[in-house]
Amino acid sequence: MPVMSFDDIRKYRRCPRAYRLSVVSDDWRLSLSECMDISLRRTIARADGRRVLGHPVLKDEALAMFRDEWDECVQDSLAGDGQDPMEYFRRGARCIERFVEFTKNSDGSELMSFDVRGVQNLPYGRSVRIRVDEVYRRGDSAVICKYVTEPFESASAGITDEDESLVSALWAVYSLPGIERVVLQWRYLSTGEERECRVRKQSMDEAVENLSREMADMSSDKSFPPRPSESCSLCPHRNLCDSYQTTVSDSVPDRQEMDRVLAEYADLDEKIVALSSRVEMLKGRREALKERIVAYSDSVRRDAVYGDGVVVDIRRYKRAELPKDKTAVISRLKETGQYGSLSMVNYSRLRSDIIRGVADPEIAKMATIIPDIRVRVRRRSG
Secondary structure (H helix, E strand, O other): OOOEEHHHHHHHHHOHHHHHHHHHOOOOOEOHHHHHHHHHHHHHHHHHHHHOOOOOOOHHHHHHHHHHHHHHHHHHEOOOOOOOHHHHHHHHHHHHHHHHHHHOOOOOOOEEEEEEEEEEEOHHHOEEEEEEEEEEEEOOEEEEEEEEOOOOOOHHHOOOOHHHHHHHHHHHHHHOOOOOEEEEEEEEOOOOEEEEEEEOHHHHHHHHHHHHHHHHHHHHOOOOOOOOOHHHHHOOOHHHOHHHHOOOOOOOOOHHHHHHHHHHHHHHHHHHHHHHHHHHHHHHHHHHHHHHHHHHHHHHOOOEEEOOOEEEEEEEEEEEEOOOOOHHHHHHHHHOOOOOOOOHHHHHHHHHHHHHOOOOHHHHHHOEEEEEEEEEEEEOOO
């Protein structure tokens, strides 16, 4: 039997048909919830990689990491009915802020491992993939930490994904030397709450036994029956599911009307492409004329050129470009006590200080000074 993951098991528990479609479909898509979860865990792994090197990750840095991961992951996602991708992005950003709060007093020295990917053997020759966000040492105990990203999984609702956590605890017992006790910890990024408990070897053994039986049931399933629920409209494989298609409203356009809709859409799409090409051509032409206007302005030594009904103002200035990786800039700002007033949201002010020559010399060396010209057109009245 192939090695399964807990993501597979969760999908099967929710809806066997959706699980099957996720395995066999060539149109591999994520739900927005899965996209947010993956982006968050990748961001946490990147942040932990810096923490173990002694570089605490600040909120602005962590948010920038999350945006990068989200931009990459969202390309493979499919929004459900009525879902707004930006709402999930904003929710993920709030989760990242709480992650920074959870770790603000940690220098990473307690981390034994993070972003663990492994395989745990189960009874009856089965195996399951595990993923652990963090493992850190607390005395003679290993703390298995999982970050919970879903908003409906709150501490008040009880401990979630217990089987996964118990199997991860068993992995820690067999894989980490010198561990006498295991503590399971859940950090709820949607609320900022935290829960934890100690586990016994007996509980771990019972969990792997039950999980192995459940995986046996999954492997023997040949029909994968659908399990309709309110979440069907959010499933990224809903368009391939016969059960969902039968629930679609009768208000959907008929075939004849759809022919007209498709024809109109194709016509508008072609017009947009043509206009985009036209805009690019006009921008190129404008840039060529700008060069001629600037050349004339230089020859007559004037910053304003008057024409028939128009005035063109020419402004020559310099702009400071900071490096894309701003780690060194942020570090220097903190060293000099400027970070409170010159944080990421105020980089425009920092660039201005660099141009005026009043910025910290060490930061100024990191910037690239680029000459630029701005041309502004005004219509003359009268």
